[in-house]
Amino acid sequence: xxxxxxxxDAIIQKYDGDKSYILAIxxxxxxxxxxxxxxxxxxxCERLDIPFSKGYEVATFYKSLSLKPRxxxxxxxxxxxxxxLRGGPSIVDTFQRELKVKIGDTTEDGNxxxxxxxxxxxxxxxxxxRVDNQDFGKATPGGVKKIISEFMNGE
Amino acid sequence: MNMSLEELGRIAFEYKSRMDGFKKVILICTxxxxxSSGAMKVxxxxxxxxxxxxxxxxxxxxxxxxxxxxERGPIVVFxxxxxxxxxxxxxxxxxxxxxxxxxxxxxxxxESLLYKGDDKTKRYVSTHDIPFYAGQTRFVLAxxxxxxxxxxxxxxxxxxxxxxxxxFSMERDEIIEWIEKSGLRGKGGGxxxxxxxxxxxxxxxxTIKYVIANGDEGDPGAFMDRSLMEGNPHAVLEGMxxxxxxxxxxxxxxxxxxxxxxAVERLQKAIDQARxxxxxxxxxxxxxxxxxxxxxxxxxxFVCGESTALMTSIEGRAGEPRAKYTHTVEKGLxxxxxxxxxxxxxxxxxxxxxKGWEWFSSIGTEESKGTKVFSLVGKVNNTGLVxxxxxxxxxxxxxxxxxxxxxxxxxKAVQTGGPSGGCISEEYIDMPVDFDSxxxxxxxxxxxxxxxMDERSCMVDVxxxxxxxxxxxxxxxxxxxxxGVRRMYEIVDRICNGDGVSGDIEHLEELGRxxxxxxxxxxxxxxxxxxxxxIRFFKDEYRMHIDEKKCxxxxxxxxxxxxxxxxxxxxxMRCSAECPVxxxxxxxxxxxxxxxxxxxxxxxxxxxxxFDAVTIE
Numbered sequence: 001x002x003x004x005x006x007x008x009d010a011i012i013q014k015y016d017g018d019k020s021y022i023l024a025i026x027x028x029x030x031x032x033x034x035x036x037x038x039x040x041x042x043x044x045c046e047r048l049d050i051p052f053s054k055g056y057e058v059a060t061f062y063k064s065l066s067l068k069p070r071x072x073x074x075x076x077x078x079x080x081x082x083x084x085l086r087g088g089p090s091i092v093d094t095f096q097r098e099l100k101v102k103i104g105d106t107t108e109d110g111n112x113x114x115x116x117x118x119x120x121x122x123x124x125x126x127x128x129x130r131v132d133n134q135d136f137g138k139a140t141p142g143g144v145k146k147i148i149s150e151f152m153n154g155e
Numbered sequence: 156m157n158m159s160l161e162e163l164g165r166i167a168f169e170y171k172s173r174m175d176g177f178k179k180v181i182l183i184c185t186x187x188x189x190x191s192s193g194a195m196k197v198x199x200x201x202x203x204x205x206x207x208x209x210x211x212x213x214x215x216x217x218x219x220x221x222x223x224x225x226e227r228g229p230i231v232v233f234x235x236x237x238x239x240x241x242x243x244x245x246x247x248x249x250x251x252x253x254x255x256x257x258x259x260x261x262x263x264x265x266e267s268l269l270y271k272g273d274d275k276t277k278r279y280v281s282t283h284d285i286p287f288y289a290g291q292t293r294f295v296l297a298x299x300x301x302x303x304x305x306x307x308x309x310x311x312x313x314x315x316x317x318x319x320x321x322x323f324s325m326e327r328d329e330i331i332e333w334i335e336k337s338g339l340r341g342k343g344g345g346x347x348x349x350x351x352x353x354x355x356x357x358x359x360x361x362t363i364k365y366v367i368a369n370g371d372e373g374d375p376g377a378f379m380d381r382s383l384m385e386g387n388p389h390a391v392l393e394g395m396x397x398x399x400x401x402x403x404x405x406x407x408x409x410x411x412x413x414x415x416x417x418a419v420e421r422l423q424k425a426i427d428q429a430r431x432x433x434x435x436x437x438x439x440x441x442x443x444x445x446x447x448x449x450x451x452x453x454x455x456x457f458v459c460g461e462s463t464a465l466m467t468s469i470e471g472r473a474g475e476p477r478a479k480y481t482h483t484v485e486k487g488l489x490x491x492x493x494x495x496x497x498x499x500x501x502x503x504x505x506x507x508x509x510k511g512w513e514w515f516s517s518i519g520t521e522e523s524k525g526t527k528v529f530s531l532v533g534k535v536n537n538t539g540l541v542x543x544x545x546x547x548x549x550x551x552x553x554x555x556x557x558x559x560x561x562x563x564x565x566x567k568a569v570q571t572g573g574p575s576g577g578c579i580s581e582e583y584i585d586m587p588v589d590f591d592s593x594x595x596x597x598x599x600x601x602x603x604x605x606x607x608m609d610e611r612s613c614m615v616d617v618x619x620x621x622x623x624x625x626x627x628x629x630x631x632x633x634x635x636x637x638x639g640v641r642r643m644y645e646i647v648d649r650i651c652n653g654d655g656v657s658g659d660i661e662h663l664e665e666l667g668r669x670x671x672x673x674x675x676x677x678x679x680x681x682x683x684x685x686x687x688x689x690i691r692f693f694k695d696e697y698r699m700h701i702d703e704k705k706c707x708x709x710x711x712x713x714x715x716x717x718x719x720x721x722x723x724x725x726x727x728m729r730c731s732a733e734c735p736v737x738x739x740x741x742x743x744x745x746x747x748x749x750x751x752x753x754x755x756x757x758x759x760x761x762x763x764x765x766f767d768a769v770t771i772e
Contacts, residue, residue: 121414140759
């Protein structure tokens with residue numbers, strides 16, 4: 001995939017080309033492409049004058065960065081302790097079954113990327129499902145289909 | 156000339172006079188919990204309705220931070236906590252808006268929106284009467300749910316930045332002395348005396364120094380820091396400025412989890428506003444002192460909550476911890492003296508400066524002063540945030556404030572301290588909660604997550620849960636944690652799958668000891684705690700799994716079989732409707748049957764059955 005070098009340069013400029021902001025730069029790039037293209041990492045490393053290995057280390061260390069292209073929507077099922085106790089694992093199973101994906105993968109139609117997360121901090125509403133920026137509290141296996149269908153129709 | 160208290164009072168007065176023009180104030184909680192439950196829809200709809208009624212200039216609708224009772228969101232409060240409405244708009248938004256309007260216009264109290272007691276008969280009108288709130292002592296959370304976190308004048312009108320102005324008239328050593336004498340200890344988990352840390356950092360050699368607020372709240376089941384950063388960001392900033400002034404730091408960082416977008420947004424707004432008033436930036440309140448704060452978004456790595464890993468992360472590298480041969484107060488961020496405190500600790504500082512150290516040290520126990528915010532979650536009736544004085548017992552918190560266990564089930568254990576803590580059994584429920592008593596029980600205070608478990612929670616499964624968490628989150632730098640925790644996970648996973656063998660428990664204990672001794676950072680050293688504490692208090696449950704291949708809580712899928720008792724099944728069809736794999740068959744008012752071949756043993760049928768007809772063997 002081609003990357004927009006001007007756009008990336010603008011982001012690097014926003015942080016004054018300071019290499020200590022590499023994580024923030026990666027996060028901003030990911031917001032544009034929904035993932036972190038390898039070409040972008042290479043380009044940023046060149047601009048910040050650091051070895052590619054260092055940039056790659058940062059990109060693979062942090063969980064919120066993805067090197068794989070993501071779907072249109074990202075489904076996060078919370079597996080914090082409270083969510084675990086209140087049936088989070090069943091919600092995960094149900095999503096895997098309904099979307100026919102494994103954790104970390106994207107559906108064939110490119111609509112959903114399915115991930116689990118360690119805690120979203122909305123423990124009182126356990127088990128919690130977050131699709132993009134929208135939260136669904138007290139989720140049940142029976143309610144999973146409804147959540148999926150809300151994001152299915154060309155949204 | 157310094158900004159004087161009079162000047163601050165004038166800002167407060169001006170804001171208050173503007174607010175006095177409103178006849179009524181309505182507070183809508185816009186913490187993450189309530190927003191998830193639909194608080195923004197309530198806000199928009201109520202605003203429209205008020206405009207339509209022509210009351211726009213008379214009624215002030217305010218968005219506030221977390222009220223704490225997240226379970227019952229969206230929460231709407233009238234005036235000075237006179238009326239608390241819960242689950243507003245959950246069932247019927249239009250109708251609830253009509254009810255709110257009639258409260259506004261005619262002071263008519265909407266019975267259906269009031270909080271109901273445990274027995275569902277008593278109704279509570281005022282916030283102060285609800286047991287969940289009545290038993291709390293709110294200092295750090297005092298303004299959460301009262302002020303609009305996006306308006307600095309609201310914070311000032313409630314006494315904000317008074318402590319900052321006061322502290323600038325004090326000697327730097329005097330401020331540190333106050334913090335020392337107050338007995339404040341780090342609320343992020345370690346419990347290290349804050350004043351001693353500040354003094355070491357102040358005395359450390361070097362002209363450039365840093366202060367950091369740790370908001371990388373990675374413990375699953377904990378959201379105190381998120382609620383503070385979202386609900387009262389200025390308190391965190393004010394505490395940091397006071398600390399930086401006392402220590403002599405020129406730059407501050409707030410490290411916030413990437414999973415907390417709202418906290419980042421509100422902190423950024425607060426920083427911008429604080430700069431415009433001269434509380435941050437060059438020549439703060441014309442005192443000649445320069446200090447500014449930047450936000451650093453984390454990248455979803457649990458280990459970055461550890462101080463040295465966090466600093467490495469800010470430096471733009473992979474966040475791995477380092478050995479603390481030299482303390483971070485001497486050589487921390489960029490090898491410069493750095494003082495790191497948790498968000499809640501920083502937010503406590505203005506209170507101590509404002510009210511005096513004597514006041515603070517009069518609260519709590521001998522060794523643990525002040526209050527602590529806990530996130531009370533899991534199988535408890537009232538889940539949410541509570542702030543209590545140190546030394547309150549587990550029982551008072553779980554049964555008093557929390558209202559006991561959901562569904563009238565039996566209390567089994569409470570987990571504190573996240574993946575570094577442990578499970579405490581019923582035997583110790585009268586234990587006062589402070590830093591030292593929890594450590595004695597093989598758990599720890601941690602950042603304040605308190606996860607309540609009932610008879611349907613399997614302790615071996617909980618141990619497996621934390622091990623899996625730690626396997627995924629271990630940064631991999633040192634071997635005992637990277638390899639040891641993985642081996643422990645494999646053993647516990649085997650036990651849960653019915654393949655446990657005798658000697659497993661001893662093996663786990665031995666591995667646990669080795670990991671504690673051999674790991675580099677605090678997270679690795681405490682990683683075996685969830686296993687060791689469950690073995691300590693629930694050894695029988697481990698034995699049942701290993702010897703009899705049974706899971707008494709009915710959680711471990713390989714060891715259970717679900718079936719429907721024909722005598723008790725009423726044929727209500729609830730279980731078949733909820734079953735995610737549709738493996739339950741049966742007609743209305745006829746006994747239902749589970750197809751064992753298709754059953755995935757998720758237990759949903761057991762949880763939804765109202766007639767105890769589903770049994771777990």
